[in-house]
Every structure is written in structure tokens, then in C-alpha cells.
Amino acid sequence: MSELRLLGRLLLRSARRSWRRSFRQFVHCGLVLSLIACCGVTIAHAEDTTVAEDVPPSVVERDVHLFIVQKDGSIEERDDTVLRANTTSGVDDIAQRYVWFNKDIEQVQLLAAETIGRDGVAHPVGPEGIRDVQEPRSAGAPTFEDGVLRTVIFPGVEPGARVHLAFRKTRSKPLQAGTFSYFVEPARGPVELQQLIFDLPAEVPLHADARGYVPLDPVTENGRTRYTFEYRHGTYPPIESGAVGYATWGDRLIVSTTPDFAAFAARYQSAAADPTTADPAIVELARSLTAQTDDPRTRAQLLYDWMRFNVRYVALFLGETAAKPHRAIDILRNRYGDCKDYVALYGALLAALGIRSEPVLLSLGPVYTLPSVPGYGTSAINHAILWMPDLGLYADASAGGTAFGYLPAGVMDRPVLLVDEGVLSRTPAGQPRGRSVRLQIDVGADGNATYMYRVEDTGATAEPERNMFRRSTHARAQQIASDRLRQTGLHGTAQIRTGDLAATDGPFTSSIQGTVEHLVWPDGTTALPALSSLSGGIATQVQTWLAEPVRTQPYVCIGGDFDETAQITLPANVRVTDVPRDAAVRAPSFDYASHYVFDPATRTLQVTRRLHAAFGHQVCSPEEFAQSRAALERIERDAFSQVVAKAEGG
Incomplete structure (x- = not known):
């Protein structure tokens, strides 16, 4: 009624x-985030009005991810996934899959790529159905061309068919030496069984914050410990108009070998150390841009405006590639960078004038929380801005359309990690x-x-x-x-x-x-x-x-x-x-x-x-x-x- x-x-x-x-x-936030899961499994939950509402377009039948982590942070990842299309729109969901990898430090080997027809007959993906394409968000910037998408196009997919993709991805050089973290949230399609297995040296503890993902008892043998999390879910309710990001209140899992945010901040600070911040070219630029004033706030604003109008933003999310900025002098020379590069160069310009600042790590976009365990992820830490304690101001110079003294909506009212102090703070609730x-x-x-x-x-x-x-x-x-x-x-x-x-x-x-x-x-x-x-x-x-x-x-x-x-x-x-x-x-x-x-x-x-x-x-x-x-x-x-x-x- x-x-x-x-x-x-x-x-x-x-x-x-x-x-x-x-x-x-x-x-x-004025941004639309097009995110591709690093495990290569992304399912768009499309609505098909030609079938009963309780029949989802596609289903994850089995999705197993095994991460074999070494003490130095190098990883071997083994993924094995079977997806089923129930409807025509479900065919669009599963017929093309992507495996993201960093070509400079990772290698991907496909172990199985096949379509399994309704009759049970397997049809392998031929060489013509596998290709590598440049990560589009790099925008052609040479120092960001390490991100690659291996695209797998499955043949003969129809309602009732399955696609099977198995691959091995090895990372010989960790993004951060001696540490490992992984973030995952559901793609909001039905999951019959998903397993996330983390195999680590027994002396390296794994810290986890799980919501909806069920932890099994760890198993230790032969000097290593396996941590397993299982996930099952039926049809999800639709996201309501204007709702915050699903990970704010829904299911998600993050695991990390870093025990707390203070240690996480210390690692970032150490990696970001840069001897070129006091380069004469940076000092001269800061002084020439602010020669007409001695007021610290006005000087900070002049430098901020120069940054947003003269340094091109390349939109890769923090943690997808090496979690350290490029050298400040290189950023100045190239005139482009991502969020952490903006923080590095802007901070160096401020330091040249004696204005204190420090990097700030946070989650950008519609997710307004951080897990209790620190780590990078699309809905965890994925962005960097800057804090000027003497001025009492945050600044996101990579947001080219935001005036000095204000913040984009996508970084407002949320927890942030102050890197130099190693403590959590919060951006303003309103402006x-x-x-x-x-x-x-x-x-x-x-x-x-x-x-x-x-x-x-x-x-x-x-x-x-x-x-x-x-x-x-x-x-x-x-x-x-x-x-x-x-x-x-x-x-x-x-x-x-x-x-x-x-x-x-x-x-x-x-x-x-x-x-x-x-x-x-x-x-x-x-x-x-x-x-x-x-x-x-x-x-x-x-x-x-x-x-x-x-x-x-x-x-x-x-x-x-x-x-x-x-x-x-x-x-x-x-x-x-x-x-x-x-x-x-x-x-x-x-x-x-x-x-x-x-x-x-x-x-x-x-x-x-x-x-x-x-x-x-x-x-x-x-x-x-x-x-x-x-x-x-x-x-x-x-x-x-x-x-x-x-x-x-x-």
C-alpha cells in the first residue's frame, strides 16, 4: 500500500x-573517480529491466586472491576468478577484464583466460584478445607511465556463460620497503565466494580492519602464517542519490603490516626526504613571486596561485605507484605532478620563505572515514594535501579551481594524518x-x-x-x-x-x-x-x-x-x-x-x-x-x- x-x-x-x-x-569533490581494482576484478552492477528483479546481471562464483609477502615487502599475487553472466547486461559486465600493474616493478603472467560456454566447453582467449594499454590517467606524462592495464577480451560470452581468469603478478621491488598493505571493497555485485589469503613470515604480524569480511583462524607452519578472509554477499541495495561513498558505512577490508598511523607517517616522511628542496632555482622562484610583500599569508597565497596555474596535475592516486614524491627540482622543471608532487614543490617554495608546512594524508572523495589500520587504497589513504600550522590553513594546490584559504568539498570534514607529527587530525567541517x-x-x-x-x-x-x-x-x-x-x-x-x-x-x-x-x-x-x-x-x-x-x-x-x-x-x-x-x-x-x-x-x-x-x-x-x-x-x-x-x- x-x-x-x-x-x-x-x-x-x-x-x-x-x-x-x-x-x-x-x-x-568535483571529481569522478574511475577506479580499477588492482586484483583485476571489477563488476559493474547494471540494472536489467527485462528480467525479474531478483536475477542479478552477473555473479562472482569464485574469487580467490593469494598474496605471498616477503619480509622486504616484495609480493607474489595469485588470482583465480570465475564470473557468470546471467543477462545481456551481465555479458557487458564480464566480457572484458583488466589487470593493473606497475611495469617498472611488476610482471604479470596469465595462467588461464577462457570463456566457459553454457555447454561447459572452454574457449581460450587468443593472443589477439590480450593487449596492454597505458593507464589513461597518466595523461602522457613520462614520469607517470609506469601504470599499465592488461586487457583481456573474452570470446563468445553470452547469458549463462562464465569467464575464467587466473594470473600471477610478482612485485620484485616494494612500493615501500619492508611493509605491505592491501585495501579491498566489494564491487557491489553478488558474490558467492571470495577468499583473500595473506601469507607472511610468522614474525611479521598482520593488522586488519574488516567490515563484512569474515576472518578465519590464522594458520602457522614452516615459519609462515596464513591469514584468510572470506566474503559472501547477495544483491546489494542501490546507492541512494547523494549518499556518501559505500566504504564509509558498508563492507570493506584493509590489512597492513604497519602497526599504527604514527609508523605509517614516519615511513612516508622518510621516503619523501628530498635534498633538492633548497635548490637555488626554487629559492629564487619563491622570492621573485613574493617580492612585493612580507605578509606570510599573502606570500603563501601567491605561491599557491602560481602552483595551480603553472603545474599540470596528473591524476594518479596516492599508493598506486611509488608512495613518494618526485624531487622538487624535477617537478619544477617538468611543470607537472600528482598530489604528493604538488605538496613537495609547494612545501619547498614555502620553506624558502620560512613558512612552515607539512604533508597531510587522507582519503579524497565521497568516503569520509579512515580505517583503524593505516594503508593506501581507493577508499583509504589516496591523496595528499598540505598543512600550514602558523597560518592555521590546509591547502590542496592540486585542486586548480579552489581559492587559497578554502578546500574542495572532497577533502572537507574528514580525518587526516599529519605526516611530520604522526597524528590524526581533521579538516574543517564547513566553510x-x-x-x-x-x-x-x-x-x-x-x-x-x-x-x-x-x-x-x-x-x-x-x-x-x-x-x-x-x-x-x-x-x-x-x-x-x-x-x-x-x-x-x-x-x-x-x-x-x-x-x-x-x-x-x-x-x-x-x-x-x-x-x-x-x-x-x-x-x-x-x-x-x-x-x-x-x-x-x-x-x-x-x-x-x-x-x-x-x-x-x-x-x-x-x-x-x-x-x-x-x-x-x-x-x-x-x-x-x-x-x-x-x-x-x-x-x-x-x-x-x-x-x-x-x-x-x-x-x-x-x-x-x-x-x-x-x-x-x-x-x-x-x-x-x-x-x-x-x-x-x-x-x-x-x-x-x-x-x-x-x-x-x-
Whole structure:
């Protein structure tokens, strides 16, 4: 019965809002992480509406990973995996597999690669179905060309068929000498049996943080100990819109021979030691860039801006390749690097001016926790930023669209490891974010309208908005303006102008002007949207929070201050019959008010809306959503309210 009520409510809501299109958005770090598991097993859980809901597209029948670890950190990995396709979309899941390896220190030997048909007959993968391709995220940078994907394309895969892939990967040189760690999280496809087996010298203890992965009793013999973890899981519930990364609250496993975060930090600090940080070229550059000021904060900002505009970011995640930065002088010479390289060069420039800093290790993106055991991984430690203790500021210079003094959303409100101190800290839970809108719409006698739309962004969102236009061609900027009009549910023209794109901080303004077709029908009654913003305003923000009718998973909640004012002038041949009532909504995390005034003399409707949202953190619980849902729905209803206008004689 509840499903029928929900469906009826959604249909009614859709009918009331036929004038607009749904434009739900979820913004987290501004990055989309395309991650490939190092064990070579990744299953996309696709939905196939042509079959019963309880039949998953593909299944892991058997997945065994054996890691034979030596005391110096060298590894032999043996993987044996069988996957089954149940549906046509499941064929797409399993028909092509990848094995990631570092060609400088690892070798991969395929032991078995075959398709097993429904009749049980095996069809081996031929040489033409196996090829090595460059890791695409290296972006052609020579010092990052060690990452390679061995691609295996299976022949004759159809529903009911299986693919079998077994390989041996040997790492002769450890990423960090004398240590080993491994992180895994489910690919969110059904798993009938997965085993992760770690074989280590008996005198080397293995530390683990397991959630959902069941540890078996360790077995010690012949001077070595085997630790085994088993995993089984049926169909997973879908990830809810706006939810934080699955590893924040779901199953995952990390094992490590490093006992604690202090020891982990010491290892990184030792590996990152660099005699070139005081190179004369680095010192001279730092001094020349900051010659006009003695203020430490201004100097740090000038160096930060130089870094983000002059050093190209190569997006490999920390721990996938050698967990040490390149030499600062080489980074300066090459003008590119990954996150740890940015930290190394920026830290060297700061040190040249006597400004203290230290590397910071954390998990970048939608995962807001760290396991209790330290280690690298796609949802564990995978990123480096910098901390300036004397200024009390974190800086992520590799985030080219973030102004100095702010952080990208993807590194906010999460635990971090301060490398020099060897202790855990935390990035700020929030930062200022403001948006002020002024909208003017003039409707002609034919029902078409002209409009002028001006937005001022302040705080954390100003520089990302400015940077988006800074890096856009003229044609792309105009397309952005057109998209914002279209996403509001309006059809017409849009021409954009922006504020100073050479600035690197402070507020950013943009304005769009153009025409809108058939905003009011001149020969009948129109339910005219009482707009106070185009897409991206209060209405968009509230819809993002209300993207799910019920939440069972933690979700991202980023507050801010929104101030929107609009004036809609109607022609003399149109009579206004209904205007929305003022609204005021106050809840623990929200303060919202709207005001509507229609002046018959000038035939102008003024709409004012203001929203202050403050959560005190960036991750909200399902319980918080349940408590705020009623208030959010009241705000949503008002933000999408309408003015009823009737053409005279219509």
C-alpha cells in the first residue's frame, strides 16, 4: 500500500510541475573517480529491466586472491576468478577484464583466460584478445607511465556463460620497503565466494580492519602464517542519490603490516626526504613571486596561485605507484605532478620563505572515514594535501579551481594524518558559501519575455565558478548559459557575461540575458512559475536534499546562504488572479523565508526568497533527514510555487 501511495504522490507532484524539468544535482569533490581494482576484478552492477528483479546481471562464483609477502615487502599475487553472466547486461559486465600493474616493478603472467560456454566447453582467449594499454590517467606524462592495464577480451560470452581468469603478478621491488598493505571493497555485485589469503613470515604480524569480511583462524607452519578472509554477499541495495561513498558505512577490508598511523607517517616522511628542496632555482622562484610583500599569508597565497596555474596535475592516486614524491627540482622543471608532487614543490617554495608546512594524508572523495589500520587504497589513504600550522590553513594546490584559504568539498570534514607529527587530525567541517541572485523578467503582450539574470557567488563556490569560465572557450561558456536556462524548464536564448577572470579570489559575478518563449499564453490561463533564480538556486538545492523520499544511508549535506530577488513584469492584457502566500520555515538546520508583492499599477510581481542552511558537518544521517524532511518539503513547495495569470478576453 505504501508503494501505491508513493507512486500516486510522485505522479501528482510531476503533474503540478509540468512547467519544469527535474534537475537534481550532487556535487562532492568535483571529481569522478574511475577506479580499477588492482586484483583485476571489477563488476559493474547494471540494472536489467527485462528480467525479474531478483536475477542479478552477473555473479562472482569464485574469487580467490593469494598474496605471498616477503619480509622486504616484495609480493607474489595469485588470482583465480570465475564470473557468470546471467543477462545481456551481465555479458557487458564480464566480457572484458583488466589487470593493473606497475611495469617498472611488476610482471604479470596469465595462467588461464577462457570463456566457459553454457555447454561447459572452454574457449581460450587468443593472443589477439590480450593487449596492454597505458593507464589513461597518466595523461602522457613520462614520469607517470609506469601504470599499465592488461586487457583481456573474452570470446563468445553470452547469458549463462562464465569467464575464467587466473594470473600471477610478482612485485620484485616494494612500493615501500619492508611493509605491505592491501585495501579491498566489494564491487557491489553478488558474490558467492571470495577468499583473500595473506601469507607472511610468522614474525611479521598482520593488522586488519574488516567490515563484512569474515576472518578465519590464522594458520602457522614452516615459519609462515596464513591469514584468510572470506566474503559472501547477495544483491546489494542501490546507492541512494547523494549518499556518501559505500566504504564509509558498508563492507570493506584493509590489512597492513604497519602497526599504527604514527609508523605509517614516519615511513612516508622518510621516503619523501628530498635534498633538492633548497635548490637555488626554487629559492629564487619563491622570492621573485613574493617580492612585493612580507605578509606570510599573502606570500603563501601567491605561491599557491602560481602552483595551480603553472603545474599540470596528473591524476594518479596516492599508493598506486611509488608512495613518494618526485624531487622538487624535477617537478619544477617538468611543470607537472600528482598530489604528493604538488605538496613537495609547494612545501619547498614555502620553506624558502620560512613558512612552515607539512604533508597531510587522507582519503579524497565521497568516503569520509579512515580505517583503524593505516594503508593506501581507493577508499583509504589516496591523496595528499598540505598543512600550514602558523597560518592555521590546509591547502590542496592540486585542486586548480579552489581559492587559497578554502578546500574542495572532497577533502572537507574528514580525518587526516599529519605526516611530520604522526597524528590524526581533521579538516574543517564547513566553510563560507554564499549565492546572491537578481532576476528581472519583462513579459510582452505576445507572451514572450526578455530577462536579465545576475548571480554573485561568494566564499568557497566563487573560485570554482570563476575557474570553470576561465577554462572555457567562448562557445562553451555560452553553452553553460543555455543549459542553465533549459534546466530551469524554459526555452529561449541566453548570452552570458562574466566578471574578472584574472582574479584568483573574492566574489565572482556572472550575468545572463536573453529571451524566453511563451512564458505567458496570451489567449488563456497560465500557471507562471514564480521564479527567483535559474537552475542552481534554492529550488535546485532543496531538490538535491530531497532526491530520495526516504534515506537509509548517510548523505552529503553542504550548507550555505542563498539570497534571491526577482521582478516579473506582466503586460496590460494579462490579469493576475493568484499570487503565492508568504512562507517562513524554521528547523534545526534551516531558516527560510519568502515574500511576494504584486503591484497592480506597474503590473509587477516581486519575489524574495532567502535560505540559510547550516548543518555543522558535511555528512548527514538518515535520522537527520527524517527530522528535516517535512521542513524541506515545505520549502520545496514554496520554491516551486506559481502565479496564475489570465489573458483578458481569453
